[in-house]
Amino acid sequence: MSQTLRTIPHHDGYYMPPEWAPHQQTWMIWPERTDNWRLGAKPAQRAFTQVIAAIAQFEPVSVCASADQYFNAVESLGHLKTKHPIRVVEMSTNDAWCRDTGPTFVVNANGGVRGIDWTFNSWGGLEGGLYFPWDLDDQVARKILEIEHCDRYRTDGFVLEGGAIHVDGEGTLLTTEECLLNRNRNPHLDSRTIERVLREYLGIEKILWVPEGIYEDETDGHVDNMVCFVKPGEVLLAWTEDRSDPQYQRCQSALDYLSQATDAKGRKIVVHKLPLPAPIVSSEEESADIDRSYHCKQRLPGSRLAASYVNFYLCNGGLILPAFDDPNDSVAAATLQKLFPNHQVVMVPSREILLGGGNVHCITQQQPSGKN
Amino acid sequence: MSQTLRTIPHHDGYYMPPEWAPHQQTWMIWPERTDNWRLGAKPAQRAFTQVIAAIAQFEPVSVCASADQYFNAVESLGHLKTKHPIRVVEMSTNDAWCRDTGPTFVVNANGGVRGIDWTFNSWGGLEGGLYFPWDLDDQVARKILEIEHCDRYRTDGFVLEGGAIHVDGEGTLLTTEECLLNRNRNPHLDSRTIERVLREYLGIEKILWVPEGIYEDETDGHVDNMVCFVKPGEVLLAWTEDRSDPQYQRCQSALDYLSQATDAKGRKIVVHKLPLPAPIVSSEEESADIDRSYHCKQRLPGSRLAASYVNFYLCNGGLILPAFDDPNDSVAAATLQKLFPNHQVVMVPSREILLGGGNVHCITQQQPSGKN
Numbered sequence: 001m002s003q004t005l006r007t008i009p010h011h012d013g014y015y016m017p018p019e020w021a022p023h024q025q026t027w028m029i030w031p032e033r034t035d036n037w038r039l040g041a042k043p044a045q046r047a048f049t050q051v052i053a054a055i056a057q058f059e060p061v062s063v064c065a066s067a068d069q070y071f072n073a074v075e076s077l078g079h080l081k082t083k084h085p086i087r088v089v090e091m092s093t094n095d096a097w098c099r100d101t102g103p104t105f106v107v108n109a110n111g112g113v114r115g116i117d118w119t120f121n122s123w124g125g126l127e128g129g130l131y132f133p134w135d136l137d138d139q140v141a142r143k144i145l146e147i148e149h150c151d152r153y154r155t156d157g158f159v160l161e162g163g164a165i166h167v168d169g170e171g172t173l174l175t176t177e178e179c180l181l182n183r184n185r186n187p188h189l190d191s192r193t194i195e196r197v198l199r200e201y202l203g204i205e206k207i208l209w210v211p212e213g214i215y216e217d218e219t220d221g222h223v224d225n226m227v228c229f230v231k232p233g234e235v236l237l238a239w240t241e242d243r244s245d246p247q248y249q250r251c252q253s254a255l256d257y258l259s260q261a262t263d264a265k266g267r268k269i270v271v272h273k274l275p276l277p278a279p280i281v282s283s284e285e286e287s288a289d290i291d292r293s294y295h296c297k298q299r300l301p302g303s304r305l306a307a308s309y310v311n312f313y314l315c316n317g318g319l320i321l322p323a324f325d326d327p328n329d330s331v332a333a334a335t336l337q338k339l340f341p342n343h344q345v346v347m348v349p350s351r352e353i354l355l356g357g358g359n360v361h362c363i364t365q366q367q368p369s370g371k372n
Numbered sequence: 373m374s375q376t377l378r379t380i381p382h383h384d385g386y387y388m389p390p391e392w393a394p395h396q397q398t399w400m401i402w403p404e405r406t407d408n409w410r411l412g413a414k415p416a417q418r419a420f421t422q423v424i425a426a427i428a429q430f431e432p433v434s435v436c437a438s439a440d441q442y443f444n445a446v447e448s449l450g451h452l453k454t455k456h457p458i459r460v461v462e463m464s465t466n467d468a469w470c471r472d473t474g475p476t477f478v479v480n481a482n483g484g485v486r487g488i489d490w491t492f493n494s495w496g497g498l499e500g501g502l503y504f505p506w507d508l509d510d511q512v513a514r515k516i517l518e519i520e521h522c523d524r525y526r527t528d529g530f531v532l533e534g535g536a537i538h539v540d541g542e543g544t545l546l547t548t549e550e551c552l553l554n555r556n557r558n559p560h561l562d563s564r565t566i567e568r569v570l571r572e573y574l575g576i577e578k579i580l581w582v583p584e585g586i587y588e589d590e591t592d593g594h595v596d597n598m599v600c601f602v603k604p605g606e607v608l609l610a611w612t613e614d615r616s617d618p619q620y621q622r623c624q625s626a627l628d629y630l631s632q633a634t635d636a637k638g639r640k641i642v643v644h645k646l647p648l649p650a651p652i653v654s655s656e657e658e659s660a661d662i663d664r665s666y667h668c669k670q671r672l673p674g675s676r677l678a679a680s681y682v683n684f685y686l687c688n689g690g691l692i693l694p695a696f697d698d699p700n701d702s703v704a705a706a707t708l709q710k711l712f713p714n715h716q717v718v719m720v721p722s723r724e725i726l727l728g729g730g731n732v733h734c735i736t737q738q739q740p741s742g743k744n
Contacts, residue, residue: 002459004450067439067464067508074518078376087374087518090463092439136439146446146459147519 003151005114008200014106014114015203018169018229019314020343022369024113026055026315027144029363030065030073030088031096035293036131037356038286047352048096049076051313051320051360054346056082058318062147064091064098064140089147094122094137097358099224100161102365103141103152106203113370114151116201117141118160123219124184125159130218130357131296148367158197159185163222163362165198170232171205171264173198178212178221185220206264210254214238215247217306218297224361225308227254230272230339233263238308239273247276274335277326280305286355299355307350311359312336315366319343322350322359375523377486380572386478386486387575390541390601391686392715394741396485398427398687399516401735402437402445402460403468407665408503409728410658419724420468421448423685423692423732426718428454430690434519436463436470436512461519466494466509469730471596472533474737475513475524478575485742486523488573489513490532495591496556497531502590502729503668520739530569531557535594535734537570542604543577543636545570550584550593557592578636582626586610587619589678590669596733597680599626602644602711605635610680611645619648646707649698652677658727671727679722683731684708687738691715694722694731 009015030048031037037044055061065073065088074088093101100123103115120138122129145152166174175198181191189197195207213221227237237254240247258269287301309332312321319340323329329347337345350359381387402420403409409416427433437445437460446460465473472495475487492510494501517524538546547570553563561569567579585593599609609626612619630643659673681704684693691712695701701719709717722731 002457070511070515074514085374085521087521089461089519090515092462139442142446143442143462147461149457149459 002145002149005151005153007153009106009114009116009153010200010203013108014112015108016104016106016167017368018167019366021169023059023316023366024369025060025062025367027098027102027365027367028052028061028063029091029093029096029098029101029140030063030069031356032066032069033095033296035291035296036095036299038289043352044356045076047349048363049080050348051353051363052077052086053080053082054320054348055313055315055318055364056080056084056086057346058084059316060084061086063088064093066090066092091140091143092136093140094131094134096356097362098140098365099163099362100219101137101140102162103145103150104162104202105150105366105368107368107370111371113368114153115141115145116153116155117145118155119157120161121159121185123161124182127184128220129184133295153201155197155201161219161222162365163219163224163358165202166223166228167202167204168229168232168263172232173202173204173207174210174223174227174229174235175207176210176213176221176223176226179219179223182220204264208258208261208263208269210257212250212253214306214308215245215250216304218357222362225306225311225359227258228310232265233267234270234272236272236274236310236339238276238310240276245279272335272339274309275328275331276309277307277324277328280307280324280354282355305354307354308359309336311361313360313364314340314343317343319345320360321345321347322353323347324350324354374517374521377523377525381478381486381488381525382572382575385480386484387480388476388478388539389740390539391738393541395431395688395738396741397432397434397739399470399474399737399739400424400433400435401463401465401468401470401473401512402435402441403728404438404441405467405668407663407668408467408671410661415724416728417448419721420735421452422720423725423735424449424458425452425454426692426720427685427687427690427736428452428456428458429718430456430687432456433458435460436465438462438464463512463515464508465512466503466506468728469734470512470737471535471734472591473509473512474534475517475522476534476574477522477738477740479740479742483743485740486525487513487517488525488527489517490527491529492533493531493557495533496554499556500592501556505667525573527569527573533591533594534737535591535596535730537574538595538600539574539576540601540604540635544604545574545576545579546582546595546599546601546607547579548582548585548593548595548598551591551595554592576636580630580633580635580641582629584622584625586678586680587617587622588676590729594734597678597683597731599630600682604637605639606642606644608644608646608682608711610648610682612648617651644707644711646681647700647703648681649679649696649700652679652696652726654727677726679726680731681708683733685732685736686712686715689715691717692732693717693719694725695719696722696726
């Protein structure tokens with residue numbers, strides 16, 4: 001049995017490695033709910049399949065699928081020819097966001113791998129959460145850790161999603177005030193206490209508080225759609241020059257903050273700008289075939305979607321980049337290929353994922369290599 | 373992705389190892405259905421927990437539990453102190469008989485491990501099967517093989533349960549006519565064709581057809597409750613001297629058959645007799661708190677239960693033996709300890725398992741060691 005530990009990862013010598021550290025595999029969840037994904041989730045399943053296929057050229061992928069969808073998932077993915085194996089494991093979930101419901105893996109110097117099982121409340125619980133209930137999602141991290149024989153840290157009551165944080169592996173963490181200080185996450189904790197939990201659980205020393213994430217991002221501004229590390233001391237910031245866009249001020253505030261910030265090592269932060277695609281809104285057609293449901297936030301036509309190239313995913317030698325059918329697709333690809341010379345940039349069509357509320361980074365979770 | 377192979381295991385160099393070959397782990401399923409297990413399956417869950425705890429002193433155990441029971445299973449098993457790890461993986465099933473619904477693992481000389489995913493029809497389909505539907509059970513083997521990254525042989529339409537066969541690892545297989553030639557299994561195949569499938573899939577050369585299994589065994593006489601191998605050339609036969617018991621003639625017929633049989637190596641078979649417990653019937657109380665259900669064979673009070681010590685399970689250095697609170701418990705334990713000097717005999721109370729229709733061997737499935 002994986003142990004449930006009541007100790008503190010940092011005290012045990014564990015810390016969260018950066019995304020570019022070697023992975024054992026990637027975890028994902030097969031999308032299914034017809035009140036969030038249009039047309040019975042079939043277009044989303046195709047889009048996820050393309051992401052799975054892309055990642056499996058670089059590392060193994062485990063895909064969680066419900067009992068109802070198990071056969072469909074295993075048959076759909078069974079036809080892919082990939083360099084690394086794809087496996088399907090049965091798991092019941094409330095939706096398909098493994099970044100936010102999967103464990104945050106931590107490692108130690110001896111190759112130990114454990115996982116943090118944060119409390120999940122559907123991005124805001126009863127105050128703005130996106131669906132109800134979220135009980136199955138809150139068990140995803142534990143189930144993954146059990147399968148992998150990894151011990152588990154459970155933070156009783158500390159609400160966090162993996163998409164709300166990025167680390168550089170050298171003591172610095174990126175997050176947003178908009179999300180982590182939102183009263184629908186941990187209203188009983190002040191920012192100092194939240195900082196302490198992050199330090200103790202992730203083994204970091206300094207937290208960089210970007211004010212806000214992407215405009216209309218329903219996660220309350222997850223940092224992983226707005227800013228990420230390129231390497232220690234360098235970040236990539238989603239950027240627009242369009243002053244008429246409500247996103248403009250958000251980018252300016254982030255730049256202002258990051259330009260004056262130093263990291264855990266005392267370095268000034270180098271900020272690379274990554275252009276955003278032109279604003280994207282959902283169409284009448286794209287909203288028409290979503291089941292109306294008591295349980296789930298309604299997706300109305302004409303909604304601004306939180307599209308950003310920053311929501312890419314790094315795997316072993318690969319960089320899976322969302323494409324938006326926008327002129328900036330090629331700019332983003334070229335910029336990232338230059339900044340990540342050791343990774344091969346692979347673009348995947350992402351609109352069907354975006355329509356469901358996130359993108360490539362949101363639907364993936366890396367499991368670092370180790371001796372487990 | 374585990375590959376689904378359309379080739380023949382024997383042609384690929386694969387064969388089924390005997391149960392005493394080294395195991396990587398044991399697979400089991402957490403009992404749940406309240407129309408088969410009394411009192412909300414709680415007594416059965418306690419009995420299974422004792423079996424899990426006993427095995428985990430000898431080797432790792434993976435326990436499949438439904439989404440509804442996942443938390444209960446993981447919390448119930450989390451308190452056990454065992455030498456080897458126990459993990460819980462989510463899996464939807466129709467019931468808890470991993471011997472019959474799990475894969476039959478096969479190995480090759482290079483440490484390769486694959487699995488056979490026989491078609492499962494609930495011990496007889498629409499002609500005497502025990503519950504309906506059985507769709508989830510028929511997917512158990514595949515799901516286990518996926519988790520373990522083992523390639524899978526699927527025999528389209530060949531119905532077999534793991535409890536219907538025993539092998540000695542040297543080319544001989546034990547089965548019963550009562551089960552394998554029953555028209556509710558493979559009525560479209562004659563015995564010659566069934567023999568060919570067994571040869572090709574299990575890598576054996578000779579099939580020993582014991583006429584019948586245990587009286588009133590609802591599996592239609594699975595061999596694993598009646599006869600098993602002690603080692604190549606030696607078998608253990610469930611035995612009664614009580615001429616008034618309908619079981620008597622079954623034992624005689626088996627002895628008559630085995631006494632004149634030779635195995636794949638041309639050896640005469642040595643038959644050891646293992647006394648049965650005195651006949652056991654279910655009580656009024658034991659039948660009172662089982663949900664009445666459209667889906668499941670009704671368990672009536674006063675039913676004769678198919679109790680047999682032959683339904684033990686061999687794990688790495690251990691022999692898990694059902695106890696029936698019968699004077700023959702100690703006779704069986706002593707007999708087996710003598711016949712298996714390299715295994716430690718551990719008795720577990722089995723009545724709550726027996727009430728559900730099987731015993732220790734029926735609820736376990738060994739995964740042999742290998743390089744997978």
